[in-house]
Amino acid sequence: MVWKNAIKTKKLKPGKTKMVTIGLKVLMVGNIEGDFIATEGLCRHMRWPLAMGGKIKDGCVRCPLHQSTYDLEDGSVVEWSPFPLYPPYGKLLGKMSKKKDLHIYPTRIEGDFLQVEFEGES
Ligand code: FES
Numbered sequence: 001m002v003w004k005n006a007i008k009t010k011k012l013k014p015g016k017t018k019m020v021t022i023g024l025k026v027l028m029v030g031n032i033e034g035d036f037i038a039t040e041g042l043c044r045h046m047r048w049p050l051a052m053g054g055k056i057k058d059g060c061v062r063c064p065l066h067q068s069t070y071d072l073e074d075g076s077v078v079e080w081s082p083f084p085l086y087p088p089y090g091k092l093l094g095k096m097s098k099k100k101d102l103h104i105y106p107t108r109i110e111g112d113f114l115q116v117e118f119e120g121e122s
Contacts, residue, residue: 001117001118001119001120002117002118003108003110003115003116003117003118004022004023004115004116004117004118005110005113005114005115006020006022006027006029006038006107006113006114006115006116007020007029007113007114008112008113008114009031009036009109009112009113009114010112012029012030012031012036012114013031014031014032014033014034015031015032015033016030016031017029017030017031017050017051017054017056018030018051019041019049019051019052020041022116022118025040025041025118026040026041026042026049027039027040027041027105027116028040028041028049028050028051028054028061029051029107029114029116030051030056032056032072036107036109036114037072037104037107038104038105038106038107038114038116039061039070039072039075039102039103039104039105040075040102040103040104040105043063043065043068043102044068044070044077044097044099044100044101044102045063045065045066045068045080045081045093045094045097046065046066046093046097048063048064048065050063052064056072059071059072059073060072060078061102062079065083066081066082066083066084066090066093066094067079067081067082067083067090068080068081068082068094070101070102072104073104074101074104075101075102075103075104076101077099077100077101077102080094080099081093081094082094105117105118
């Protein structure tokens with residue numbers, strides 16, 4: 001396991017999220033009421049970049065495209081592609097790909113940086 005710098009904490013204002021690239025991985029990082037988070041950056045449904053319009057509420061992130069919702073504690077799917085309801089394209093599109101949880105990365109603050117821990121790397 002290895003910790004890598006993701007972003008300077010001063011660039012992450014409270015309530016904001018951003019996309020960052022670390023090596024080959026795309027992540028969403030955020031400052032949610034003083035808690036720093038890091039998740040896989042692309043929605044598991046159809047790869048929408050979650051920091052582009054993703055809403056964070058009640059400990060979850062909701063993708064703006066078809067509104068799949070993931071719990072930020074463990075990344076589990078709360079709702080899978082429910083939007084739009086009528087016509088029911090959301091449900092149809094949801095059936096085109098298997099439900100997948102969002103990867104959540106451990107974070108810490110080191111100096112000026114938010115760091116993210118990656119497994120299986122050195
Ligand atoms: S791409 Fe995110 S819900 Fe469809």
